[in-house]
Amino acid sequence: MSGVPWGETRLVQGNEAVALGAIASGIDFFAGYPITPSTEVAEILARELPPMGGKWIQMEDEIASVSAIVGASLAGARSMTATSGPGFSLMQEGLGYACMTEVPIVIVNVMRAGPSTGLPTQVSQADVMQARWGTHGDHPVIALVPCSVAECFHLTVKAFHLAEAFRTPVIVLSDEIIGHMRERFTFPAKGEVQPVPLSEPNVPVEWYEHYHHTASGVSPMARFGRGYRFHVTGLTHDIHGFPTRRIDEVVPKMNRLKQKITRRLDVLEHNEELGVQESGVVIFAYGSVYRSALAAREILARKKKKVGVFRPVTIWPFPDKTVKKNLDNKDVIVVCELNQGQLIHEVERLTSDQVRVVPLQRYDGYGITPEQIVSKVMEVS
Amino acid sequence: MAAHLPYEYIYLRYKKKFPHVWCPGCGIGIVMGSIIRAVDFMKWNMNDILLVSGIGCTSRMPVYLDFNTLHTTHGRALAFGTGAKLANPSLKVIAVMGDGDALAIGGNHLIHSARRNIEITTIVVNNNNYGMTGGQFSPTTPVGALTTTTPYGMMEPVFDICSLAGGAGAVYVGRSTVFHVMELDKIIAGALSKDGFSLVEVMSPCPTNYGRANRIGDAVKMMESLQENTVTIAQAEKLSPEQREGKIVRGVFVDRDDNEGYTSRYGKLCAKAAEEVSRREVH
Ligand SMILES: Cc1ncc(C[n+]2csc(CCOP(=O)(O)OP(=O)(O)O)c2C)c(N)n1
Ligand code: SF4
Numbered sequence: 048m049s050g051v052p053w054g055e056t057r058l059v060q061g062n063e064a065v066a067l068g069a070i071a072s073g074i075d076f077f078a079g080y081p082i083t084p085s086t087e088v089a090e091i092l093a094r095e096l097p098p099m100g101g102k103w104i105q106m107e108d109e110i111a112s113v114s115a116i117v118g119a120s121l122a123g124a125r126s127m128t129a130t131s132g133p134g135f136s137l138m139q140e141g142l143g144y145a146c147m148t149e150v151p152i153v154i155v156n157v158m159r160a161g162p163s164t165g166l167p168t169q170v171s172q173a174d175v176m177q178a179r180w181g182t183h184g185d186h187p188v189i190a191l192v193p194c195s196v197a198e199c200f201h202l203t204v205k206a207f208h209l210a211e212a213f214r215t216p217v218i219v220l221s222d223e224i225i226g227h228m229r230e231r232f233t234f235p236a237k238g239e240v241q242p243v244p245l246s247e248p249n250v251p252v253e254w255y256e257h258y259h260h261t262a263s264g265v266s267p268m269a270r271f272g273r274g275y276r277f278h279v280t281g282l283t284h285d286i287h288g289f290p291t292r293r294i295d296e297v298v299p300k301m302n303r304l305k306q307k308i309t310r311r312l313d314v315l316e317h318n319e320e321l322g323v324q325e326s327g328v329v330i331f332a333y334g335s336v337y338r339s340a341l342a343a344r345e346i347l348a349r350k351k352k353k354v355g356v357f358r359p360v361t362i363w364p365f366p367d368k369t370v371k372k373n374l375d376n377k378d379v380i381v382v383c384e385l386n387q388g389q390l391i392h393e394v395e396r397l398t399s400d401q402v403r404v405v406p407l408q409r410y411d412g413y414g415i416t417p418e419q420i421v422s423k424v425m426e427v428s
Numbered sequence: 429m430a431a432h433l434p435y436e437y438i439y440l441r442y443k444k445k446f447p448h449v450w451c452p453g454c455g456i457g458i459v460m461g462s463i464i465r466a467v468d469f470m471k472w473n474m475n476d477i478l479l480v481s482g483i484g485c486t487s488r489m490p491v492y493l494d495f496n497t498l499h500t501t502h503g504r505a506l507a508f509g510t511g512a513k514l515a516n517p518s519l520k521v522i523a524v525m526g527d528g529d530a531l532a533i534g535g536n537h538l539i540h541s542a543r544r545n546i547e548i549t550t551i552v553v554n555n556n557n558y559g560m561t562g563g564q565f566s567p568t569t570p571v572g573a574l575t576t577t578t579p580y581g582m583m584e585p586v587f588d589i590c591s592l593a594g595g596a597g598a599v600y601v602g603r604s605t606v607f608h609v610m611e612l613d614k615i616i617a618g619a620l621s622k623d624g625f626s627l628v629e630v631m632s633p634c635p636t637n638y639g640r641a642n643r644i645g646d647a648v649k650m651m652e653s654l655q656e657n658t659v660t661i662a663q664a665e666k667l668s669p670e671q672r673e674g675k676i677v678r679g680v681f682v683d684r685d686d687n688e689g690y691t692s693r694y695g696k697l698c699a700k701a702a703e704e705v706s707r708r709e710v711h
Contacts, residue, residue: 049705076515097701102514102694107540111507114500118480118511121498122519126511144501271496271512272519274475278441278491280499289444289491 049098053237061199061226062087065129065155065219067234068203070095073242075124076102078115080134083167084223085157088129109134113141116152120145121279123270125207125243129155132174133164136181142216143182144281146304148288149258149268151210153203155219157226158334158385160412169412170223172334173386178218179363185301187308189315190218190363194337196230202360207243209315213307214246214265220362222385224335224414248275257288258300264307308364316366320373323355327378328428330356331394336383336415343420354424362390370397379428383407383415403427439464439474441494449488453647455606455632459553460489462609462630463522466616470520478519480509482534484526485559485634503534506541509548517691521548522620528558528566531587535567542596542625547689549619550627552589555634563637574641593627594682599689600626601682606633607654608678615680624689631658631676 051071059067066088069077077096079089089105096103102124106112109130116126130138135156145152158174160166174181178190189209191202199221206217246267248255257277259266269275282290283297291297308315319337321344323329332340337358347354357374359366374380375398382391387410395404407423409415440446450456467477477495481487483502490497496519500508505523513521530538530552541548557575558564564577567587574581594601600622602615612630619626633639633650644650661679664672 049709076511078511097694097698098705100698100702104510104514106507106510107536110504111510111537111540114504114507115511115514118498118500118508118513119515120511122478122512122515124511124515126515140501141504270516271478271498272476272516276475276494276496278497278499280491281501282499287444 050095052234054234056231056233058229059196059232060087060229061193061196061221062157063091064196064199064232065203065221065226066091066095068200069127069153069207071200071235071240072204072207073125074101074127074207076116076119076126077128078104078106078112078119078126079128079130080106080109080112082131082134084159084226085129085131085155087226088155088157109137110140113138113152113154117141117145117148117150120150120152121271123245123272125211125245127153127155127207129157131157131159132161135174135177139177139182143184143186145216146182146186146188147184147281148279149214150216151214152216153206153210153219154216155203155221158220158222160410166412168223170335170414171385171410171412172222172336173389173410174220175362175384175386175389178220185305187215187305188218188363189213189215189308189361190220191317192220192334192360192362193225194334194358195225196228196232199225200232200234204240211243211246212265213311214268215308220334222334245270256286258284258286260286260303263311264303312364312366312368315361315364316369317360318366318369319358319360321356322353323357323373326353326355328354328424329374329377329380330354330383330420330424331374331380331390332356332383333358333360333362333390336385339415339417339420340383342417343424346417346421347424352424365393367397370394375399375402377402379403379405381405381407381420381423381427383420385409385415439467439494440492445492448492450485451636453633453635453650454485455555455630456486456489456553458606458609459486459524459551459612459630459632460492462612462616463524463551464493465613466620469613469617470620472520476518476520478509478512478521479524480505480512480521481524482526482529483560484529486524486526486553487529489524503529503532504537505529506534506537506548506550510541510544510546513546513548514691514694517547517695520620523548523550525550525552526559526566527552527554527556527568527589531567531589531592539592539596542593542598542627544690545597545599545624545687547623547691548625549616549622550625551616552627552629553632554589554629555632555638557634557638559634559637563634563641573638575638576641589629590627590681597625597687598627598682599624599684599687600680602680603629603631603676604678605631605654605658607651611678618680618683623692624687
């Protein structure tokens with residue numbers, strides 16, 4: 048295959064859909080380091096990018112990979128890397144740098160079981176908190192979790208758009224099941240998905256401020272080599288990008304970094320809800336587990352047991368208000384995740400004592416089955 | 429460019445960024461001056477230059493210069509620079525780093541950048557220690573030297589920066605000192621003119637930490653020792669092994685044209701890939 052098979056219906060693998068979603072978004076630059084279960088993304092792009100004149104490089108490690116994509120993005124390329132747990136740990140340094148310097152990049156983490164080398168070929172969702180808090184310091188983050196091959200494609204496209212729109216790294220948190228499964232997928236028709244337009248400053252060179260204050264908190268970004276000479280540093284900086292320790296510059300920078308994300312939940316929030324309103328019992332699930340939750344809901348319906356399903360697609364920023372509004376009046380919420388309890392704490396934080404928040408966790412490298420969810424629901428309600 | 433103007437008016441962000449952070453007597457400013465003169469000699473457009481650095485006293489340099497400037501994380505200047513260069517090969521990328529930045533935390537990036545032969549000129553300011561963090565040992569601290577983390581004397585052997593870079597594939601490798609400024613200007617200009625990975629090691633005093641810990645004396649004394657303890661390649665050849673003992677050799681050790689730069693090879697790879705794909709599609 049060569050390029051995106053626009054409009055065609057095919058059997059596509061999740062990681063392949065990520066790679067093709069990146070191409071559809073107009074990816075110019077990929078840097079990576081091989082790691083299971085994400086390697087297909089790098090391999091497919093190694094084949095696809097050079098004939099299109101796109102840049103592809105295998106770096107010496109993941110720190111170098113994330114650093115390279117930040118450098119590339121500053122030089123005008125839509126840039127992405129793909130990795131899994133151990134590599135994602137190494138990328139935290141560059142992820143934080145991109146947050147601080149407000150450089151758009153996309154990082155795909157196809158989650159596998161840890162800690163450490165763990166179960167390299169098996170699934171987990173145990174990097175959810177690392178995605179949020181893995182790099183040091185207060186920082187904003189956007190993370191999207193696909194539950195299907197189709198979403199691997201569409202959320203990758205979305206990630207490129209959000210990265211550019213918010214001038215920030217966006218993480219696509221896939222997992223081994225989603226990355227390696229194959230599903231029927233119809234690619235969008237040609238022209239339906241456009242390459243992400245890169246912002247450009249619309250002021251004379253002398254007026255350019257790399258971190259200009261705007262109502263949204265995000266300003267158009269110049270790129271290296273186009274006449275706007277600016278400074279980029281991971282040190283806390285003023286609106287020009289020059290280091291500062293002035294409280295009246297440090298605090299606005301930190302506030303803006305946070306608020307450009309937290310104040311835009313209208314754009315960022317993305318959930319899926321099925322029968323939540325009319326059910327006292329809700330299954331909370333995301334990523335591959337969501338598929339089992341859907342199947343479980345059907346089995347339960349056949350048993351005349353009505354349950355709702357709530358799924359955050361954008362898990363960071365977390366949909367605080369919606370969870371509080373829609374789930375705080377439930378009897379039972381079964382939080383299903385492939386870890387020892389990560390997003391469950393967010394749900395607990397947002398619900399009162401009357402709501403029973405019940406965990407269903409699996410961390411043995413296998414997915415949660417519909418049957419497990421069914422029996423958990425029967426047990427607790 | 430108006431040649432009669434002092435360089436600082438052309439290349440420095442003089443309105444915004446001075447005074448600089450470096451200690452009195454530090455050699456890093458002299459290296460900055462050399463880089464300015466070498467860039468001026470090349471007649472490059474400032475809009476095309478990307479000056480990238482890691483973390484450390486040396487790596488503070490980019491903020492003062494009116495190029496595209498990128499102050500990254502400790503050790504990673506070459507990884508960021510590689511991304512920028514490959515993304516936009518028309519950028520002229522110069523990396524400045526300290527010895528710890530380049531050889532300890534960033535050692536792996538250095539050898540792989542040299543192996544790839546990415547078109548970046550790397551300037552390593554070797555002050556024999558970690559300046560910014562208060563004078564701990566680095567991979568270039570001489571055996572026996574005192575630093576805050578070698579209170580009984582440095583026990584590990586040193587890295588020879590130039591041999592390392594040459595061995596890893598750099599097309600141009602040179603060494604000079606901040607005492608030998610005219611020579612340094614020339615060696616840096618030589619490095620800038622190469623279409624591949626080039627590296628210049630600059631011996632530079634850190635009077636505040638290394639000088640004081642080892643009682644070498646003040647900045648002037650340290651400059652004098654750069655004069656006394658170094659010889660050119662030609663001078664070294666005339667010395668007996670005993671006379672050469674302890675002397676550091678200055679000059680250009682590698683200057684080759686037989687290794688094509690990475691982005692240029694990448695361009696050819698793209699052409700070949702496009703041809704293969706179109707051939708496949710015809711069949
Ligand atoms: C990941 C990381 N580790 C450690 C540090 C602390 N640190 C800052 S500069 C530096 C060493 C600087 O020494 P060198 O690279 O030789 O440069 P110099 O300051 O001497 O110019 C260290 C260890 C850091 N900033 N980041
Ligand atoms: S600590 Fe040393 S290297 Fe750093 S500015 Fe001072 S003299 Fe220069």
